[in-house]
Amino acid sequence: MKPNVISIVLGGGRGTRLNPLTLTRSKPAVPIAGKYRLVDIPISNCLNAGYNRIFVLTQYNSASLNSHIKNTYNFSVFEKGFVDILAAEQTNDGDKWYEGTADAVRRINRYLEAHEYEYILILSGDQLYQMDFQKLIDFHIEKNAKITLATIPVNAKDATSFGILKSDENDRITSFIEKPKTELLVDWSSEVSDSMKGQGREYLASMGIYVFNKHELLNLLETTDGLDFGKELIPHAIEHSDVYSFQYDGYWTDIGNIDSFFEANIGLTDDIPLFNLFDSNTIYSRSRMLPPSKYAGCLLDRVIVAGGCIINADKIERSVIGVRSRIGKGTVIRNTYMMGSDHYQNLDDIVAAQKANRPLVGVGERCYIDNCIIDKSACIGNDVRITGGEHIEDGDFETHTVKDGIVVIKKKAILPNNTVIGSK
Incomplete structure (x- = not known):
């Protein structure tokens, strides 16, 4: 017993x-x-x-x-x-x-x-x-x-x-x-x-x-x-x-x-991670009735992708992509944990955001993101460049925080088109 x-x-x-x-x-x-x-x-x-x-x-x-x-x-x-x-x-x-x-x-x-x-x-x-x-x-x-x-x-x-x-x-x-x-x-x-x-x-x-x-x-x-x-x-x-x-x-x-x-x-x-998700011991969590993730024209290298994502990026390397993530064309993401979103935007929300020139939830087109954590439901516009690393000083700002060279985009933060954070 x-x-x-x-x-x-x-x-x-x-x-x-x-x-x-x-x-x-x-x-x-x-x-x-x-x-x-x-x-x-x-x-x-x-x-x-x-x-x-x-x-x-x-x-x-x-x-x-x-x-x-x-x-x-x-x-x-x-x-x-x-x-x-x-x-x-x-x-x-x-x-x-x-x-x-x-x-x-x-x-x-x-x-x-x-x-x-x-x-x-x-x-x-x-x-x-x-x-x-x-x-x-x-x-x-x-x-x-x-x-x-x-x-x-x-x-x-x-x-x-x-x-x-x-x-x-x-x-x-x-x-x-x-x-x-x-x-x-x-x-x-x-x-x-x-x-x-x-x-x-x-x-x-x-x-x-x-x-x-x-x-x-x-x-x-x-x-x-x-x-x-x-x-x-x-x-x-x-x-x-x-x-x-x-x-x-x-x-x-x-x-x-x-x-x-x-x-x-x-x-x-990692090829053989220290914490192995692919193990006989189950990690239990909330069951979500999400569609499978969809990719178009994207090169993935050592990437974990959760369910319900729409990914059109050029390249994603050594990153974790969370549920319901959306990533636009021409974007490159490296060494990043993107937590995803709690909800999808419906077509009316998308049209309203586009008319107001407001970024959609997720990552837009032609972005470059490295050494970054993107919290849930952040809205990152087109042509945004986020480059974490030792060259960037720690600090807390309206849309993000920098700690030990890691850029953390805050939950539901909005980064307009052409935003630059930590450019060398």
């Missing part, structure tokens, strides 16, 4: 480092790979492991996330599975929003009381990875652990951004340090596989994925007033309880900023 597990997906905070993609949506609602949302990743990992009782905790800019979950995850009336949204709310016990990951779980505990479970799996809603949670839970049970942390080897440079831990020969965690400075890492290397060690990845970082025994979690939440798992409850538990490290050596990335988000999406176009 399957272990009795309930999963909680944390909706995340304001996600300011992902601005402008999070100006109107939460981080887990940000589109990835042209057709999914970030929150689909942890939910799919749960479903693939057979764990189908899932709560998603939401707070900031949650309307699109709530809508996506409601329209995506529907189970048969004969099943006990669910994916339910628990939004931050005012109650008689308090009127504050969630103040941290542990505080969020503490405040929704009254909803957990209605369910029977032995183990609780706590996940972040903004990470990209494929993990077999069945193996994680089996490890937790085999070790007779009270808490298990999923960990991943990282190098010294990355270690300063994570909680770093050490474990003994039985994988029991003995010490923990949060975001250590480089000079403090001398005594924190751990036993890792030869392949990880060859890459200089010898420090075990917490992935923000936790398994708790039910009573251990309730006891921690009741006897401590910490607001965050990583900063407060986990370090406390390591000193007073049996906490183990489940070492994961697959692909995992924390989508924390524009650069990591961009690289994660563009990396999907």
Whole structure:
């Protein structure tokens, strides 16, 4: 029989480092790979492991996330599975929003009381990875652990951004340090596989994925007033309880900023991507009744194209093209993630836009776009040139933002004909 597990997906905070993609949506609602949302990743990992009782905790800019979950995850009336949204709310016990990951779980505990479970799996809603949670839970049970942390080897440079831990020969965690400075890492290397060690990845970082025994979690939440798992409850538990490290050596990335988000999406176009969409493990998402994509006179090289697109471009290289994208004749697109559109323009809308000399939704004719993220439903006119790269300075503007040389066209932004951004 399957272990009795309930999963909680944390909706995340304001996600300011992902601005402008999070100006109107939460981080887990940000589109990835042209057709999914970030929150689909942890939910799919749960479903693939057979764990189908899932709560998603939401707070900031949650309307699109709530809508996506409601329209995506529907189970048969004969099943006990669910994916339910628990939004931050005012109650008689308090009127504050969630103040941290542990505080969020503490405040929704009254909803957990209605369910029977032995183990609780706590996940972040903004990470990209494929993990077999069945193996994680089996490890937790085999070790007779009270808490298990999923960990991943990282190098010294990355270690300063994570909680770093050490474990003994039985994988029991003995010490923990949060975001250590480089000079403090001398005594924190751990036993890792030869392949990880060859890459200089010898420090075990917490992935923000936790398994708790039910009573251990309730006891921690009741006897401590910490607001965050990583900063407060986990370090406390390591000193007073049996906490183990489940070492994961697959692909995992924390989508924390524009650069990591961009690289994660563009990396999907590699011949053998680190995150493989073409895998036996299904990534679940909203089903759309879209027509097949249509191409005319276009050369595609290492490109992922979602459904419902109309593409007349000259050439598209190493790019991800999202649902309902429209790209005009003579256009060249390189190293770009185009998220697509939520809706098609009907003929009346197109005629009205043309009469007003207003760009249509999508990318117009004879454009050149490189090193760019184009958010949903942006309108880019004809003869527009967008050239991201190290030569362009960071900044936030009305229609776009530049971060680390990546140009991010804002959602529903309108770029008139002949606009130039970042020309060398």
